[in-house]
Amino acid sequence: MSLKQRIQDDMKNAMREKNAQRLSAIRLLTAAMKQKEVDERVELTDEHIVAIIDKMLKQRRDSITQYEAAGRQDLADNEKFEMTVLQAYMPTQLSDVEIEAEVVSAIAQVGAAGPQDMGKLMGVLKPKLAGRADMTKVSQLVKVKLAG
Template sequence: MSLTNRLMTDLKAAMKSHDKTALSVIRMLKSALMNKKIELGHELNSEEELQVVVSQMKQQKDSLAEFEKAQREDLVEDTKAQMQVLSQYMPQQLSEAEVQEIVQQTAAKIGATSKADFGKLMQAVMPQVKGKADGNKVNQMVKDLLQ
């Protein structure tokens, strides 16, 4: 089932159950997907849909950090609930051990051994873990490996 079809099904279910949080998140995600479709000028493939979902999750994480910094507990709770709904549309996240293994295998394959190879290694690793692992954690693992 495509993401768009899944969103329509979930939207109907959220309407029937009067789940305002899920309803707003699904509408936000549908809107973001439509905007991306208009921007690109064609139907989105699964990779582009994933990119939109990851982008929306990143925005929610950034908002959460700002709300926590401002000590706005009401907004923190709302944002966490929204992230919970949005996480249903994210791909299965890789464990730290799996990411570490990918980083090590890729480093061995391209021969990255020093800090000078950082950019080359990141460029090779990120497409493999895109949307499945936090970029900051991958960055830190690559730095630790190349020291």
């Protein structure tokens, strides 16, 4: 079953269960998917959907930080719930050891020698790890490996 179909089925189930909070989170996702389909005139693949979800998760993390700093725990809790709903559609996350192995492999593949090669390295890593690893962590690890 495609990811798009799974999301549609989950939305129908949330309607049947009258789970308004879950339904709202799924509707946000479907709206973002439809927007991308209309804007780019493409049929979304699972990779496109994972990229959309990844972007939405990053937005939620930023919002949680801001809401907690402003003392709005109610809004932060809502964002956390949306994150758990969205996270269910993401591929299995790689462990730190697996990420490090990918980074070391990419360094050897590209022949990266220092910080000036970070762009080339991230260009190779992003397609491999997108959706399966937090790219912020990957970027930090790349900096450490290239500096050392």
